[in-house]
Amino acid sequence: MNKIKFLLPLLALFVSVCANAIVAAGDCGKNGNNVTWDLAGDGTLTLYGSGEMMDFDAVNDAPWFSNVEDIKMLKINEGVTSIGLNAFGFCYNLTSVTIPNSVTKIESEAFSDCISLNSVTISNSLTNIADYTFYGCSSLTSVTIPNSVTTIGSSAFNCCRKLTSVTIPNSVNSLGEKAFQGCSGLTSVSISNSITKIQDWTFSGCSSLTSVSIPNSVKIIGCFSFADCNSLTSVSIPSSVTYIEERVFYKCAKLTKVNCEATKVPGVGTKIFDGVPVSSVTLTVPLVVVEDYKNAEQWKDFGNIKAIKELSAADVNGDNIVNISDVTALVNIILGKAVDKNGTADVNGDNIVNISDVTTLVNIILGK
Numbered sequence: 001m002n003k004i005k006f007l008l009p010l011l012a013l014f015v016s017v018c019a020n021a022i023v024a025a026g027d028c029g030k031n032g033n034n035v036t037w038d039l040a041g042d043g044t045l046t047l048y049g050s051g052e053m054m055d056f057d058a059v060n061d062a063p064w065f066s067n068v069e070d071i072k073m074l075k076i077n078e079g080v081t082s083i084g085l086n087a088f089g090f091c092y093n094l095t096s097v098t099i100p101n102s103v104t105k106i107e108s109e110a111f112s113d114c115i116s117l118n119s120v121t122i123s124n125s126l127t128n129i130a131d132y133t134f135y136g137c138s139s140l141t142s143v144t145i146p147n148s149v150t151t152i153g154s155s156a157f158n159c160c161r162k163l164t165s166v167t168i169p170n171s172v173n174s175l176g177e178k179a180f181q182g183c184s185g186l187t188s189v190s191i192s193n194s195i196t197k198i199q200d201w202t203f204s205g206c207s208s209l210t211s212v213s214i215p216n217s218v219k220i221i222g223c224f225s226f227a228d229c230n231s232l233t234s235v236s237i238p239s240s241v242t243y244i245e246e247r248v249f250y251k252c253a254k255l256t257k258v259n260c261e262a263t264k265v266p267g268v269g270t271k272i273f274d275g276v277p278v279s280s281v282t283l284t285v286p287l288v289v290v291e292d293y294k295n296a297e298q299w300k301d302f303g304n305i306k307a308i309k310e311l312s313a314a315d316v317n318g319d320n321i322v323n324i325s326d327v328t329a330l331v332n333i334i335l336g337k338a339v340d341k342n343g344t345a346d347v348n349g350d351n352i353v354n355i356s357d358v359t360t361l362v363n364i365i366l367g368k
Contacts, residue, residue, distance in 0.1 A: 023070070026063045028084070030054045035080055039064055043072030043093070047080050055085035055107055062087055069093060078102045083110045092116060095139075099123045108132050108153070115139060118162075124148055129156045131176065138162065147171045152179050154199075161185055164208075168192045177222070181205050193217045198225045200245070207231055216240045221248050223269060230254060236261075243267040251275035259284045259308065265296045272298060279303040288318045288342065314364045318342045323365060330358055 021041045028047070029035035035049035045064060047053070056062050064071065071091045076083070078100045085107035088094065096119040097111065103123040111117060113136040120134070124146045131153035134140060140160045145152070147169045154176035157163065165188045168175065172192040180186065182205040189203065193215035200222040203209065209229045214221065216238040226232065227250035235249070239261040246269035249255065255276050260266070263286050278301045285293045287307035293299045314322045317329040318341075332338040333345045334353060340346075347357040347364070 024064065024067050028053055028063060030082075030084075037064060039067055039070065043070050045071050045074050047074075047076045049077075050079040050081070052082040052105075053080065053084035053087060056087060057085075059086045059089035059109075059112075065090075074098070076100055076103065081105065083107060085109065086112075089113055095119065097121070099126070101125045106130055106133055109135065112136055122146055122149075127151070129153060131155060132158070134160060136160075145169055145172070150174065152176060154178055155181065158182055165189070168195075170194050175199060175202060177201055178204070184208060191215050191218075196220070198222055200224055201227070204228055210234075212236070214238055214241070219243070221245060223247060224250055227251060233257070235259070237266070239263060241266050243269075244272050245269040246271065247274045248272045249274075249276055253277065255281050257282050257284070258302070260293075261286065261308065263289050265289065265292050265299060268298050273301070282306065284308045314344070314347055314361055316340075316342070316344050316347070316361070318344070322361075327358060327361055327365070330361055334358070 022038045023041055025038035027033045028037050029049060030052040034051040035047055035053050037047050039045050059065060068091055071094050074094060074097045076099055079102050081102055082105040083103060087110045089109050089112040091114050093116055094114045095116050098121045101123050104125045104127060106129060108130040109132045111134050112132050115138050117137045118139045118141055120143055126148055128151045129149060133156045135155050135158045138159060138161045141162045141164060145168060150171055151174040152172055155178045156176060157180050158178050159182040161184045163183045164185050167190040170192050173194040175195050177199040178201045180203050181201050184205060184207045186206045187208045187210060194217055196217055197220040198218055202225045204224050204227040206229050208231050210231050211234045213236045217240060219240055219242050221241060221244045223245040224247050226248055229252050231254060232252045233254050234257045237260040241262055244266050249272060253275060258281060280303050282304040283302035284306055285308060290305060290307055294305050314326060316326040330345055333340050345353045348360040
């Protein structure tokens with residue numbers, strides 16, 4: 001018994017030493033040994049040094065790839081400024097990554113197909129998440145994109161099937177094609193209000209997404225960008241949108257409500273609602289252009305087209321603001337210089353439009 005008690009601490013020490021023992025090491029810097037690496041027995045791959053990593057033509061060119069099955073954690077020390085092309089692709093047992101604030105650049109496919117990766121801490125200095133950076137990271141459940149990021153590349157998070165929510169910060173002004181395609185677990189997304197176009201296929205195949213609110217910065221919605229989002233029930237299109245490309249909402253068969261705030265009917269590509277039972281979907285639009293939508297190609301196919309909200313009886317000019325401009329509009333109607341096209345000139349509700357309506361309107365504006 002005493003021998004066992006004596007041997008146990010030694011055994012624990014031996015296990016600890018083995019876990020921390022370096023099993024492989026080498027250089028991986030763009031300039032040779034400016035960046036070095038080692039792999040410990042516990043599966044921790046650590047990068048040291050300063051400056052940029054080298055790029056690799058293929059994942060199996062990375063010097064640690066011969067030990068790929070042993071890599072479980074990646075720690076990049078402060079001082080390293082980039083993560084190279086194809087650096088850690090197909091590290092299929094890698095579960096967590098810590099990227100320090102010294103890293104300002106991650107090259108394409110750096111973590112592609114890391115199918116066990118579930119946790120990523122991204123540098124607050126990073127400006128660009130390159131094409132295919134986290135492509136196929138099918139165990140990734142959450143990611144925080146820092147406010148330093150301005151560009152998210154094509155297919156950057158494509159097929160991250162366990163990703164449930166994502167916030168694209170307002171610093172991001174470019175979102176690549178297929179950036180979140182096939183993120184079938186994604187239930188909510190907050191889109192940067194600096195983006196002017198939602199690129200082709202960006203959120204296609206996000207089959208758990210139930211609602212989408214497109215920010216007022218967006219002018220163009222690219223083709224198939226929400227295709228096969230077959231849990232989507234509502235969409236809000238802002239007044240800034242001028243054109244909606246081909247089959248944007250293809251097979252979004254559960255849509256029940258589309259809210260479009262554009263006062264000029266957006267132009268449309270081929271079959272933007274292809275596969276959507278629009279005859280049973282409600283389309284809400286600004287009151288002043290309800291008739292325009294009812295006469296516009298593709299929009300007129302909606303079964304129920306109505307105003308987003310009825311105008312106040314005092315909002316004579318229909319701009320959703322009651323002020324002195326409504327008095328001018330009302331006077332012009334009374335003088336026969338304009339037509340009461342919104343049906344809001346009878347401010348006092350006596351079924352006669354005359355000077356008494358002007359008095360009532362002025363009192364409303366003055367808070368009386």
